[in-house]
Amino acid sequence: MIRQVSVFIQNRQGKLESVLKALRDADVNIRSLHIAETADYGIVRLILQDTEKGLAALKEAGVMANINHVLAAEVPDKPGGLCRIVEALGKEDINILYAYSFNPQNTSNAIIILKVIDDDAEKAVSVLEAENAIHLLDRQELLKK
Amino acid sequence: MKYWNKTYECMSREDLKKLQLDRLKSTVERVYSHVPFYREKLQELGVGPEDIISLDDVRRLPFTYKDDLRDNYPYGLLAEPLSQIVRVQASSGTTGKPVCDGYTRNDLAMWSECVARGLVMAGADTTSVIHNSYGYGLFTGGTGVHGGAERIGCSCIPMSSGNTARQIMLMRDFKATHLTCTPSYASYLGEAFRDAGVDTAELPLKAGLFGAEPWSENMRKAIEKSLNIKAYDIYGMCEICGPGVAVECEKQDGLHFWEDFFLFEIINPETGEQLPDGEIGELVITTLTKEGMPLLRYRTHDLTYIIDEPCECGRTHRRIARLQGRTDDMMVIRGVNVFPTQVESALLDIGSVEPQYQLIVTREGKLDDLEIKVELSEDFNLSSIPELEALQKRMRDRIHSVIGIKAKITLVEPKSLPRSEGKAKRVLDLREI
Structure with missing residues (x-):
């Protein structure tokens, strides 16, 4: 399982900037960023190179942030790659809450970050591990990509 | 009809004071002998x-506070047995235990009688059609006006609030001569008539x-213009x-x-x-x-x-000025009494938020709107937007x-609402009224 940092921000000018500045000042690299927004607020989801340090810097800056667990799946970067993941989970009635792409620097494969409900997480891991064309990454592997 | 009850409304000040003294004496006797709460209070004061x-001796009597009514809920302050009580009503928008009143x-x-005098002051008589858009129910507005209108012999339309399209249709069809409701709803009806292309001068x-x-x-001026009527203020409480x-x-x-x-x-x-x-101060009523x-001394x-000063209308009963505000933090939103503490306990019942909130009251167009800004708890698990939306919905339903x-x-970030020393700034009333 991968640790993702979730940040709550109000949907207002300057809010995202203060989050990003806190990470910059702590010298923490963002490996992936995803924003889910409503009219009033949003959740910024981050995969950080150094999660502990980044979380501490955010808290220090008064940002509301906490850790959730997500899955990272590596698939060939070809048509139908992502489809395999969704199909495999769908067969087992596992719902994906949200998903976004991770930007790898050292592979031509695609990496997808996935969130399923916590009760389904273990089952999702075994389902995806059983698929040949899908490689589930652990934390160390992901950060090397 | 100029007066509903000229004998009493235009009674000489001297006679009125005599009547007041007689009635004050019997009221004190009544509570002393029938209400243990008052007997104890009076005995403590040695009165x-x-x-x-x-x-002037009214000054020797104890004050009664809203909390006394809550503490003695529901029937503790009644001076008559339930066999004599024919109706119970309660105040609007009170959490948990309401403030209620039992009437013989x-x-x-x-x-x-009080309402009838008021309706007649507004020109009502037996031929009038009273379109009563105050809410009917525990709230005293609907039934209160209704009783006064029936007493005069007006045709009273027990409309209650809501469904504006139907309200304006029936006001036209039933040929309403008088409208009774909250001032903000009156403004809203004025707009609704305009939007429907109805010239209110023809009503x-x-x-x-x-x-x-x-x-x-x-x-007042805006309502008088939009509805083409005279608008009068009426005061009271449950x-x-x-x-x-x-x-x-x-x-x-x-x-x-x-x-x-x-x-x-x-x-x-x-x-x-x-x-x-x-001099401006708190109104106390016995x-x-x-x-x-x-x-x-409530x-x-x-x-x-x-x-x-004597009023040109000929009535000898003195007047109070239009209300100048409140001594506590109660707000009146769409005719409902709201205390910030009620909102606070409702939010905390739901959980996931801090007891840091701000109530913002605005009047967008003609109706009051309430926005509640509340800080999320630091440890709330930010797993998904639908969960945050579900939390908002639970709060909205609970508050409702x-x-x-x-x-x-x-929902706002932890520690983002303004803090002030001592009492928190809970309420931001941005209405221009």
């Missing part, structure tokens, strides 16, 4: 019914009695009886309070001392004829002042069930 010799048949007659509507929330002279305790006459310069039924005082809310006429739930928390208002819930 008995025999000590009431002049009207005579109390209802007194109340309808038989000629006057309205509006109350249950604060409004201003500017709002604890005393309901609307009609004080009402404006055709001079529209202050509200006559019915001194044959109520003793009004204006006090300094800090010291409890009486203030001279003309009921003079109530049987079900007589109250001594602290209304409403700020106003007494206008002592507690105060009867659908508020907009805005």
